[in-house]
Amino acid sequence: MSNGNRQLKEEKVFKDPVHRYIHVRDELIWDLIGTKEVQRLRRIRQLGTTFLTFHGAEHTRFNHSLGVYEIMRRIIDVFADRPHWNDRDRLLCLAAAVLHDVGHGPFSHSFEKVFGSDHEEWTRQIVLGDTEVNEVLRRMGDHFPQEVSDVIEKTHSNKLVVSMISSQIDADRMDYLQRDAFYTGVSYGHFDMERILRVMRPTEDQAVIKYTGMHAIEDYIMSRYQMYWQVYFHPVTRSAEVILSKVLRRVQHLYESNYQFKLYPSHFTGFFDGSISLEQYLKVDESVVMFYFQMWQDEEDPILQDLCQRFMNRRLFKYVEFDQHFIMNQWNDLQELFRQADIDPDYYLVIDFSSDLPYDFYRPGEEEERVPIHLLRPDGKLRELSRESELVEAISGKKRTDQKVYFPQDLLETPGHEQEKQRIKEILLG
Amino acid sequence: MLVEHAKLMTLLKDAGEIVGRKKLQKIVYISKKLDLPFQEKYNFHMFGPYSEELTLRMEELCDLGFVSEIKEQKAGYYQYRYCLTEDGQAFLSKYPSALAKKEQLIQLLNEESSKFLELVSTILYFDELSVEEVTEKVHTLKKKQNYSEEDIQAAYQFIQKVQHLH
Known part of the structure; x- marks a missing residue:
């Protein structure tokens, strides 16, 4: 060198x-x-x-x-x-x-x-x-x-x-x-x-x-x-991320449907078709994204407009935890009720898992998955941390996952389709 | 519904049972490299391609009661056995997975040792390099596994076989 x-x-x-x-x-x-x-x-x-x-x-x-x-x-x-x-x-x-x-x-x-x-x-x-x-x-x-x-x-x-x-x-x-x-x-x-x-x-x-x-x-x-x-892992942060992802999906959908944007998503098209060059990629930062979101609050498309307004003004989705019973017995009904209430479930009824996050906490390297933290003992031998520390052992065995369903509670309080909305609230909020 | 989770459940159904987290990691990685539509993101770790996302997704499936995990004490480490539960079978009946059935491929992978699958997945991770460069990578990055030239050759033959099968 x-x-x-x-x-x-x-x-x-x-x-x-x-x-x-x-x-x-x-x-x-x-x-x-x-x-x-x-x-x-x-x-x-x-x-x-x-x-x-x-x-x-x-x-x-x-x-x-x-x-x-x-x-x-x-x-x-x-x-x-x-x-x-x-x-x-x-x-x-x-x-x-x-x-x-x-x-x-x-x-x-x-x-x-x-x-x-x-x-x-x-x-x-x-x-x-x-x-x-x-x-x-x-x-x-x-x-x-x-x-x-x-x-x-x-x-x-x-x-x-x-x-x-x-x-x-x-x-x-x-x-x-x-x-x-x-x-x-x-x-x-x-x-x-x-x-x-x-x-x-x-x-x-x-x-x-x-x-x-x-x-x-x-x-x-x-x-x-x-x-x-x-x-x-904060659920409110995840709610904001859910809305952000739905904005991106909506914009892509509208672009592919030849929707006439007031503000054309020029900086995003390379992402949509996978053709984005390094030069284009480097031009897209959060100032650019926030500018588009700000402008798209005035788009004609009601879903894009609403999602951008939610993101910019922090009108986030509410959430509840769900379990196996919900998946097996209520999910399909809920989707149908959303449709009947004129709320598109593809954008307004979202399941979010902890595995979607890029963070984790310490676990020993079971079966050589990942290299654990090793302590160097006075005799020169190495010992995995959780084998020596009861505190670490207790934490590393903890459950790290949860699953939530996100939805716009405010839309369930608006006039129209009251029966369906009531039924949705019963399922989601009990 | 739970599209990515359903793909993993289908894989477990095809495999019957998978013994070892490392083996599961490598089976999904190799399947992904063979264009099966798994979305879990992989990075290179000390023991080859590894996906934290997959680890968490398996935990979620266990929490939901769709997959059973049995922990076994081995010399110096724990080993885990995974299989689909009855509730998991019921889920797949209700929400069929987008993953086409690849029973033969998955079983072929499942029959191999995790050490061999680690070698195969490492070779696939460097699939843009020449055979000589890959061999050098294997020898430097996997020094402790002590893979021989014959092992590497066998891994390449195995890749050809599964690609053909796929």
Whole structure:
């Protein structure tokens, strides 16, 4: 690998509310942050629709990417001169940290569900394609972008490096848990990261934790568990996401039906037919999406108009939990009643599962599914965390799923089709 | 109704029983690579392609009582057995799945060991690379599994066989 990096004449410092300061000394990193593909992340929120539940959650993937970089930098400081760590991997780790989320689009989770796009594939294209990011990375040699891409995709041969950015205790999770807690304002999500970093040790395959650091890790696992239920899994956020997805589906349906839009969805057509280029993809951020939603509140199509108004003005769907009995005995009747009441069930009666979420909480690696957190005992042996910690064992066995049905309760209170609406309310609300 | 869940239930029905979460993960991944319409998103993990979404969806099916999961203690780890319950059968009768029956394919996959399926799914994950590049990837990423050249060859033959079958 050629040396295409220089130390900056003066260290650059970003003020950060979570890590206090983010320090940049490498020109390569400074220039990566300055690329238009990374700057674009300033216009993509880290938590998608969560700002409709926790109004502080306006932080972006840019903040998070810098935070992950800073944690990675601190981990490397701890690893310096220890066995299994090779300082030649330093810039590879730092670059991967800055770029690990660069392929995310606006409200990526909903876009991926509706249009089948894949932010990891876009990350690959941004790192390897004709982009400013790629140009900066190639200063380190023609092979460097591929190495960075492999680390982000977890297919790099150096498993220690991969585990530092992507494992059950990595720079990515340690940043987003703290950052999301800070911006949502919840009191969960806090743990002693300084302590965790001090007890982290490199091994051939992964970063492990010194046995004496078990309690700090317990705190981290607890915070991950609480954030999962209290923030990531919040039913109101999911309601907003349900409406967002239905807007996207409606727009696609109208586009395919040759509907005459007042505001034509030019930025979306590539998503509809799967022909979107990297250049087009990079132009779609959340400012663009919110502009369309704002304008589509005045479309002639009543469903698109209503869904956009709901999203923009936070008139969200209500929800109830359901069980097997509901699926087997009530679902078909309910759909029919919605139709009879002139409420299209394809857009207004939505089942949502926890498996639709991109978050999880800690579980030991049963049957080698995923690499668990390992504690390094004084005798040099590794033990999986939940085998040593009763607290972690208790949490990791917990039920992680629930299922809800979402519907617009306000429409059930409007005049017309009273009988059907009453019957719907009886089924849904008891 | 529960379109993605129904596909998994159909797969379990075709398989009869699947022993091991890793095996289930790899069977769904390989089926997906053979163009069966599974939507679960996969990433590469230390032990090959893995889908958290699939893991959660299976938990949901168990919670709803459509799939039974039996946990067994093994040396140093737990193993899980999955099969469709009577309620699951009733669900499929009421809401037939969009997944066409692929009994022969699923059973062929289910007869193989999870270690072999891990190799097959890893090869399929890198299907844009040449055989030489894939072999190198297998040897570097799967060092501990110690796959031989013969194993890799057998995996390629198996892929040809299932592709033909499909």
